[in-house]
Amino acid sequence: MHRSSVVVYVASVFVFAASSSALSADAIFADGFDYHDFPVDPILDGGAPANAPALFGVTGAPSGGPCLADPQIGTLFPNNWLRPRFTWVPAGAENLFELRVTAPNQGRALLVYTTASSWTMPANIWSALSQHTVDRAITLTVRGATYAGGSLTSGPEAGSSGAVRIAPVAAQGAIVYWTSAGADTLLRGFRIGDETLKDIVRPADAGAGCVGCHTATPDGTWVGFSAGEGGGAGLGLLSADGQALTPSFISSSAQTLMARPDQDAPAFSAQHWTSGDRIALTMYQSNIIWTDLEAASAAQGAGWGVLARSGESTNAASASFAHTSDTVLYVSTPDPVSTGVTVTNGDIHVVPYNNRAGGTPNTVVATQDNEYYPAFSPDDRYIVYNRAPNGTSSYNNAQAEVYVAPAAGGQPVRIAANDPSACTGQTSPGVTNSWPRWSPAASDDAGRRFYWVTFLSTRAGGPTQIYVAPVVDTGGTLTTYPALYPWNQGAADASHTPAWEDFAIPF
Structure with a gap:
């Protein structure tokens, strides 16, 4: 009788907990969990049999199971x-899987059984977990088995297992990237x-065959991009809301200047984005040039000039502005430059805008x-950039890797996000980790500064995809983490070529 009453009591606690997941952190449940x-x-999920939990209720093999890729x-x-x-x-003929998610402040495990090779957490569970289980190890374990005729013919076998964490801060802004979606090419974002x-x-919005090498204006309202193919590209500027509106402040002289060919990779600065001083940097004939978007004259020295x-x-x-100073970051190379960004022997330099x-x-x-x-972090403390063997082209280089270096000088750090999950068999160099860009803001918490970097990679084995790398500064020491995949x-x-800015994307 004593044992029966205990069982009933625990069950009643769990029923209570199911309707009370939004309680504050100081409301401790009867079982001692927050x-x-x-x-x-x-x-x-995915047609899993009703007896799947019982089938996986044995220890099984300690290895040989599925590889968690993301x-x-x-x-x-x-x-x-x-x-x-x-x-x-x-692994092998596995066709039934168990995903287990646990955390030290959660009173029970999340258990998922599915015949599919992926599962997406419901929004309500993620919303609660991302609020409640912050800065704590969240352990993920996936097991697999072969199921036929109502029973397991092999397994279960343990696969990937380990912890992930949720940061106490958000990643701000929006990512806009170039994509070949079906037969079309366009800039798309979220x-x-x-x-x-x-x-x-x-491309039709810009009256060009191609648009790319893009970024946001400092107010997030406009997207600047190279409009056209290769050396024929001009400077484009359209609204970030998808309506392809043109800024009213662009003068007729500026329109003439923007239409010149061989202008690539525009960049902007908050220090030069007010009425009377709206400047775009572009690459032009292997030089860095400035263009006055409100110019009264198209003459060199008045409407534009070489820096x-x-x-x-x-x-x-690849020139761009710093955020907290009037400094321009760029690549210096003795070799020819293609489309303003492609080099074979590059070093990273800075020069005053002055x-x-x-x-x-x-x-x-x-x-x-x-x-x-290269690109400055939002506070200009760090520079993210690509590295590949000298003498090899920066364009679509499978050997490319992402590094972060202190802007004031110091030892560069190869970020952990270069490496795919080891169990996939993919390794870097070899997966084209390229075109890194910072999020538009860093966030501080408990003596740590949280940064985020986006980049592209071919690690998934199909078309190039966009990834995100967490980077955390603790008193000048950088800790980097494996990549996140935006599955949308x-x-x-x-x-390709992601830009992460305060794009004014409406949703």
């Missing part, structure tokens, strides 16, 4: 990330946390490798 955000009963073990989610999708690679995508600019790099005779590529006059460059990163595609992008679409 939260019961996971459902009482296992979730049966999320990667050890990663860090921003707390506003879209609800996680768990994807694994079956705000962090959104599952739907928004078409931003199509001087005193004492430097090399070519320039009211359009330029100045004397300084070297920031220079090794025996090819360094390219089309898996069959090639996704």
Whole structure:
């Protein structure tokens, strides 16, 4: 009788917990746990048999099970990330799977049984978990088995297992990327946390055969891009809301200047984005040039000019502004430059903007490798960039990897997000980790500064896709984490050259 009463009591606690998952952290349940955000009963998904929990109720083999490809073990989610999708690679003939999710402050495990090789967490569970289980290890375990005729013919076999965490901060802004969606090419984007995508600019909107190498204006209202193919590209500027509106402040002289060919990779600065001083930097004939978008004259020196790099005779590529100073970051190379960004022997330099006059460059990163595609962090403390073997092209380079270096000088850090899940068999170099860009803001919590970086990669084995890398600064020491995959992008679409800014994407 005593044992029976205990069983009834525990069951009543679980029923209570199922309707009370939103209680505050100081409301402790009778079992001693803070939260019961996971459902009482296992979730049966994708045609899993009703007896799946019983079939997996044995220890089984300690290895040989599925490989969890996403999320990667050890990663860090921003707390506003879209609800996680768990994807694994079956081993052998496995066709029935168990996903187990546990956390030290959760009173029970989340158990999922499915015949599919992926499962997406319901929004209500993710919303509760991302609020309640922050800065704690959330352990993921996936097991697989072969099911036939109502029973298991092999397994269950343990596969990937390990912890992920949720950061106490959000990742801000929106990512806009170039994609070949079916037969079309366009700029497409999403705000962090959104599952739907928004078409931003199509080539027809710009009257060009191609649009790309894009970024946001400092107010997020407009998208600047290269409009056209290769050396024929001009400077385009259209609204970020998908309506393809043109800014009213662009003068007729500026329109003439923007239409010149061989202008690539525009960049903007908040320090030069007010009425009377709206400036676009572009690459032009292997130089960095400024263009006054409100120019009264198209003459050189009035409406546009070359930013001087005193004492430097090399070519320039991939120029962009700092955020907290009037400094321009770029790639210096002795070799020819293609489309303003493609180099074979690059070093990373900075030069003062100096009211359009330029100045004397300084070297920031220079090794025996090819360094390219640099960008300042939102607080200008760090520079993210690509590295590949010297003498190899930066364009679509399978050997590319992402590094972060202190802007003031110091040892570069190869970020952990370069590496796919080891159990997939994919390794880096070899998966084209390229075109890194920071999120538009860093966030502080408990002595840590949280940054986020987006980049592209071919690690999924199909078309190029966009990924996100968490980077955390603790008193000058960087901790980097495995990549996150925004699963809202089309898996069959090639996704390239992401920009992460405060794009004013409406949803």
